[in-house]
Amino acid sequence: MATIRDIAKKMGLSVSTVSRALNDNQRISIDTRKRVKKMAQELGYQPNYNARNLTNQEANAVGVVFPVNNRVVDNIFYVGLLRGINEELISKNYVLSVAIGNSTEQVLENVKSMITRAQIKRFILLYSHINDPVIELLRKQPVTFVTIGKPAAGQKWLYVDNNNVRAGADGTHFLMKRFHVSNPIFAESPNGWPYELDRREGYLREMAQKNRKPVIFAVPDEDEHQLDQLIKENPQMDGVVATDDYTGLKIYHRFKVLHPDKEIEVVGYNKSLPNELTDQHFHSVDLHPKEMGQAAVQLLFENCTETRLKHTIVEHSI
Amino acid sequence: MATIRDIAKKMGLSVSTVSRALNDNQRISIDTRKRVKKMAQELGYQPNYNARNLTNQEANAVGVVFPVNNRVVDNIFYVGLLRGINEELISKNYVLSVAIGNSTEQVLENVKSMITRAQIKRFILLYSHINDPVIELLRKQPVTFVTIGKPAAGQKWLYVDNNNVRAGADGTHFLMKRFHVSNPIFAESPNGWPYELDRREGYLREMAQKNRKPVIFAVPDEDEHQLDQLIKENPQMDGVVATDDYTGLKIYHRFKVLHPDKEIEVVGYNKSLPNELTDQHFHSVDLHPKEMGQAAVQLLFENCTETRLKHTIVEHSI
DNA sequence: CTGAAAGCGCTTACAG
DNA sequence: CTGAAAGCGCTTACAG
Numbered sequence: 001m002a003t004i005r006d007i008a009k010k011m012g013l014s015v016s017t018v019s020r021a022l023n024d025n026q027r028i029s030i031d032t033r034k035r036v037k038k039m040a041q042e043l044g045y046q047p048n049y050n051a052r053n054l055t056n057q058e059a060n061a062v063g064v065v066f067p068v069n070n071r072v073v074d075n076i077f078y079v080g081l082l083r084g085i086n087e088e089l090i091s092k093n094y095v096l097s098v099a100i101g102n103s104t105e106q107v108l109e110n111v112k113s114m115i116t117r118a119q120i121k122r123f124i125l126l127y128s129h130i131n132d133p134v135i136e137l138l139r140k141q142p143v144t145f146v147t148i149g150k151p152a153a154g155q156k157w158l159y160v161d162n163n164n165v166r167a168g169a170d171g172t173h174f175l176m177k178r179f180h181v182s183n184p185i186f187a188e189s190p191n192g193w194p195y196e197l198d199r200r201e202g203y204l205r206e207m208a209q210k211n212r213k214p215v216i217f218a219v220p221d222e223d224e225h226q227l228d229q230l231i232k233e234n235p236q237m238d239g240v241v242a243t244d245d246y247t248g249l250k251i252y253h254r255f256k257v258l259h260p261d262k263e264i265e266v267v268g269y270n271k272s273l274p275n276e277l278t279d280q281h282f283h284s285v286d287l288h289p290k291e292m293g294q295a296a297v298q299l300l301f302e303n304c305t306e307t308r309l310k311h312t313i314v315e316h317s318i
Numbered sequence: 319m320a321t322i323r324d325i326a327k328k329m330g331l332s333v334s335t336v337s338r339a340l341n342d343n344q345r346i347s348i349d350t351r352k353r354v355k356k357m358a359q360e361l362g363y364q365p366n367y368n369a370r371n372l373t374n375q376e377a378n379a380v381g382v383v384f385p386v387n388n389r390v391v392d393n394i395f396y397v398g399l400l401r402g403i404n405e406e407l408i409s410k411n412y413v414l415s416v417a418i419g420n421s422t423e424q425v426l427e428n429v430k431s432m433i434t435r436a437q438i439k440r441f442i443l444l445y446s447h448i449n450d451p452v453i454e455l456l457r458k459q460p461v462t463f464v465t466i467g468k469p470a471a472g473q474k475w476l477y478v479d480n481n482n483v484r485a486g487a488d489g490t491h492f493l494m495k496r497f498h499v500s501n502p503i504f505a506e507s508p509n510g511w512p513y514e515l516d517r518r519e520g521y522l523r524e525m526a527q528k529n530r531k532p533v534i535f536a537v538p539d540e541d542e543h544q545l546d547q548l549i550k551e552n553p554q555m556d557g558v559v560a561t562d563d564y565t566g567l568k569i570y571h572r573f574k575v576l577h578p579d580k581e582i583e584v585v586g587y588n589k590s591l592p593n594e595l596t597d598q599h600f601h602s603v604d605l606h607p608k609e610m611g612q613a614a615v616q617l618l619f620e621n622c623t624e625t626r627l628k629h630t631i632v633e634h635s636i
Numbered sequence: 637c638t639g640a641a642a643g644c645g646c647t648t649a650c651a652g
Numbered sequence: 653c654t655g656a657a658a659g660c661g662c663t664t665a666c667a668g
Contacts, residue, residue: 001434003645014655019647029653046434050371051645054660059368064416066397072592075397076390079418086418090428095436096416098382100397100404110408116319116364118413221593246594253571260575274390275539276564321661332639337663347637369661372644 002043011039022047049095058121062089062300063114065134066100067127068107073246076272077289078126081148084293085124092301108133115141124148124296128159146296149194160295162287164195167316168202171241171267171285174318176210179265181239187217187251188243196243199269203241219247227254240266245273245284252282267318285316320361329357340365367413376439380407380618381432383452384418385445386425391564394590395607396444399466402611403442410619426451433459442466442614446477464614467512478613478630480605482513485634486520489559489585489603492636494528497583499557505535505569506561514561517587521559537565545572558584563591563602570600585636603634 004018011018013036021028021036028036039045053059064085066078086096097120099110111134114120121143125134128149138145139157146158168186175181186203188196200216207214215237217230231237231254240255242248248268255264267283278284322336329336331354339346339354346354357363371377382403384396404414415438417428429452432438439461443452446467456463457475464476486504493499504521506514518534525532533555535548549555549572558573560566566586573582585601596602613630 005645015646016648016656017654019645020654023647027653032653046431048372048437048645049435050368050377050437051660052647053368054366054372054645054662055647057660061415066400070397072394072590076393079384079388079393079396082384082416082418083420086416086428087420087424090419090424093431095432096418097379098400098404098414098416100400100414101408102401102405106405106408110404113364113411114413118367219594224597246592250594253574256571256575257578260578272390274564276537276568279542323661333662334640334664335638337661338638341663345637350637366661369644370663372646372661373663375644 001048002040002045003048004045006043007036007039007045010043011036053119057119059095059119060093061095061097061114061118061120061122062297063097063099063111063120063123065107065111065123065125065127066098067129068101068104070127073244073270073272077270077287080289081126081293081296084290084295085297086293087290088294088297092297104133108137111137115143122300124293124300128152130155144300146299148292148296152194158299160292160299162195162292162316164198165202165205167269167285167287168199168241169206170202170316170318171199171269172203172206174283175239175241175265175267176206179239181265183212183215183234183236184239184241184265185215185217185234185237186241186243187219187247189247190218190220193243199241199243217251219251224254227251228258231255231258238262238264240264242266242268244269245271248284249273249277249282283318285318287316319366320358320363321366322363324361325354325357325363328361329354371437375437377413377437378411379413379415379432379436379438379440380615381415381417381429381438381441383425383429383441383443383445384416385443385447386419386422388445391562391588391590395588395605398607399444399611399614402608402613403615404611405608406612406615410615422451426455429455433461440618442611442618446470448473462618464617466610466614470512476617478610478617478632480513480610480632480634482516483520483523485587485603485605486517486559487524488520488634488636489517489587490521490524492601493557493559493583493585494524497557499583501530501533501552501554502557502559502583503533503535503552503555504559504561505537505565507565508536508538511561517559517561535569537569542572545569546576549573549576556580556582558582560584560586562587563589566602567591567595567600601636603636605634606632 004015008015008018018036021033089096099107101107123145125147128147128151130152148160150159150161151157172184175184186200204214220226240251245268248266252266265281269285271284271286323333326333326336336354339351407414417425419425441463443465446465448470466478468477468479469475490502493502504518522532538544558569563586566584570584583599587603589602589604610632613632617630
């Protein structure tokens, strides 16, 4: 592999000049810069990241942290985020390092090692939980981090999120406007995730504005019977806004079994189902994970002042 | 951060001795090794990976390459693999670097940069396609790589895979033995993926052995009508072996709509569906992605002779 | 069993 | 506008 020393020798320049030229240092004449770069190209020069990182006392890597426990459904979202993150990192000549484990301790050790041994100074967390030990750690260290999902009330750090209230309202509006649904119900998990609360709020607002009576289904994980009961108790329902695609699909199927000849329109979130499992009555709000990943990287590299912590809201679409 | 120089000073030893002691070099007395390690602990010494990598001319990182295009269903599998890979890497003090992109060129550039700039010498590919440019590249470079999935006939390299023929047979056997299914059909996608062919072969063998007439469904992506037709033409079917969970679930639902009061047992592969979408008649063969990831790392670090390329078969379970 | 020294390939303060 | 030199924190061949 050619090094800057090789370029220097070949051109009768010093190593320092070559280094500066390649880094576009103003102090080197434009002409020299051009010539050096051309020669670098010719020799197939590739910078040695390890050497650079050693001198810089900082790795050209972003640590991407996965949550310890996640629902199967979320994995699709994570891979979308990875795509966006890496696309943005490539153009910055940065590398994507993953921290993933089966216990909090494991992930915590992983992240610590990234900070102290690998000298990584920038992190993206694919989640945003309250009282998360990784977040606690990162706040104390001289590093920058961005979470996917907003912090709990009272907490403050860089994050990327969707506008879930609006996503809830838009999903509801979509069913009413496009498919003339009159009585959409709102279905959520029993877990009360922050994004669910927001989407529910959006649904409630939209229903209030249209003078319709809202109905909330808390869909149990296992108990099919209870779900059937809910469906039977609400003969008026002709649409479903579900906090995620899985919940939506589940209701859709039970509804079809109970009312084989009634039509119903469903909208879920995340585009997490393959075509094989859906049809033209099933819709999904795209939260654009790739764009969220890209936004996270951009946020991570903006040198924001500590006083005004920023965030980015990524648009959704149906 | 404490360095080996700090340890050396503090103990009145040379830097070389400390370095050797920490690396458990035989030439250093056991006593000195112990004392050095203790001091390292006390000072909170953490090795600087960048320095080490620079001297070693090799990064302590494994490049994990995602396929460019993948089905939504596969993402779940990938995250499982990542979990296994990283678990194994942590114990080796190695780091997981991801290459993921939206075009072959992008991924190829990413991998090239990992080799030449980051000096990564070990790779795991989460796929095994024929004529893949990344694989072509890696074969020419002085690096080691392992693929998830066996290479096409005639090709040879390190890989981890399941025994899909047996997985096909086992799935079939499972339905017949445990649920007294008499006429399971086999459902596959129109794509003819290698693992599908293997699972089908396993199904066929099992059916032949039990003297039953096999039936193959090629399930179209979109055309629900055609699927209904297939179900109607086979009134004898009381079980489904599906090459993946999605295909299985799709048939399950259509069957339920067409025959609301008939029972049917389904087995798919990959455990890619959340509990919310399945019930006690739906089963799935676990291919143990985490174990596959671990096996891949182990293979990657075995210094196998070039003449006898190895592979690992990970057991499945139902 | 231990040490002095060179070197890995960069960046950058200092000097001119 | 350019260069000589120091230094980042390790490992290892060479010497004793």
